Amino acid sequence: MRTGGLIVTGTTVLLPGAETPPLTTPRDAAREAAERELAKRAYHQDDPGLFERALDRFWEWIGGLLDSASASTPGGGYGVLAVVVLVVLLVAALWWRLGTPRRTATSAGILFDDGLRSAADHRTAAEAHAAAGRWTEAVQERMRALVRSLEERTLLDPRPGRTADEAAAEAAVSLPGHADDLRAAARTFDDVTYGGRTADPDAYARLRTLDLTLERTKPLLTGPTA
Template identity: 70%
Template structure:
């Protein structure tokens, strides 16, 4: 029996090893690695998407740096230059503002209306607390009133500053107030400055004062 046991042992040890084909080994490995215990710490769907995005950004940067003189350093210099240009333009021109209707800087931007019409519109806007529009309408009332009194020649495209300068010739006592009113109109209309009740009250008082001011017979008044 002892000899037989030795023979079986030797036979088992001398048997040729079992060989597995390449495809079978690949399938077995794939099956083993698909088990849940191997994927407990895998990133989630969002993390995988972010990883792919950053990989794409990295490839894009590598490609851009490869085609830019100076490589990555040159690309960085170009990016800094672009940022500085944008910052300079922003500082020089200010934030983008909504385009103003009508000609640039023109006081009137629609059909001809009387001074009374502008005053009525201004008071209605002020009653609603729409101070920007109320200030604009009251300034238009001021200038239209001067045109109706022949202290200004009606002229399309006239700016608030031009109206104040021309009216000051025949109303010198109100020259300072006219210039201040024109500056308020420009700040509100083109400078994105918010108007308030005090600004409107100042323009309304000027409008009333001008109707009581006796003009000098000079300039347009002649």
Template identity: 65%
Template sequence: MTGAGGTTAAVRLIRAGGDIPVDTSRVPAREAARDELSDPMYHEHDPNLLERGLDRFWDWVGDLFAGAAGAAPGGPLGLVVLVLVIVGLGAALWWRLGTPRGTAHLAETLFGDTARSAADHRATAAAHAEGRRWTEAVQERMRALVRSLEDRAVLGPRPGRTADEAAAEAGQLMPAHADRLRAAARVFDEVTYGGRAADESAYLTLRTLDLDLEATKPSPAITGAAGDAAG
């Protein structure tokens, strides 16, 4: 018979010779698992680079809004109200000022290449006003105003004159209307080069100024001094 010691030794021999896994150290086991998981079959449904980038972006946006909501008065609801207020202000500014343009053409001339009389410009302005095209009506009325001053010899004809230059020259000869002339030139520049939409009030103001200038005679002393300086 075999004693307890012999039985134990036999069991050890059987286990050593049988198909029973033995302990493996951690490093080889980790490498074996990495090799196994590197098989492409395990990554067929993984998100691509773009999807991973989008996931990280939205995670960042979520963290940003979460942080802003925590800092905003009223929490998430307060943040929503704040965003709506900002969007509303932006929309109001866009509606009031019009679409901004990248470049302001400050050196553009008032009349361009086409020579027309003051009466022609006034008729065109009236037609635009009747059609409620206030921007075009303001532009044509300003041209009529300056052309009328040239026809009356208040201003000498000068190619390339801008609205600002015409207003400054006429304001020296008609100082009582100098401020209104500068304001009219500023409105013309804003609607012509700044992308701002004119309204009925702007047109009526400019039409009234045009009529007032028609009834105003420049000071002879000032006119003579201006003529001498020009000569």
């Protein structure tokens, strides 16, 4: 309203010719309007995704653990680094020693997983694999040939599900002079079949020699004396 030469706006008095003040918005309404505006998709196109946020939280958690460990470990950060290096070396040593697990322990070492074949069939397959440089398959087939040959000579009873270790232990009863070689052969079979190891020409040569040697070995039919 105008009073004399003055303009009165609410509780504010303006001199004549002064600019009219801008409209004001209540604080709560202004905050709500700002929140609605900032919630629009255009403002969040470059925000990190859920995976990136989770990864950031994970690294923050790791950083917190390392900070706590360095505060309580002798030597601080260097002590934590030494512990981490020792753990990595231990894991690497176990991995090298045990190899990559391929199957569960219940199936480890099972020799025959296909139809019945003769020792001659397994030997032929082993030689074919060896000629092609497939040493893992050659070792597997030669071990099967060895065990099948003992079954054909009735030194072992044919039994489905027999493991390489069981075959070696049972064969050692009638072939005690080759007990160590039989155990080594079974261990080689398990390593390359279920332990993630790769066979080589030497491993195959040892198994082939053992197979041919056992063919010429006279068994101890009554078993070892007490």
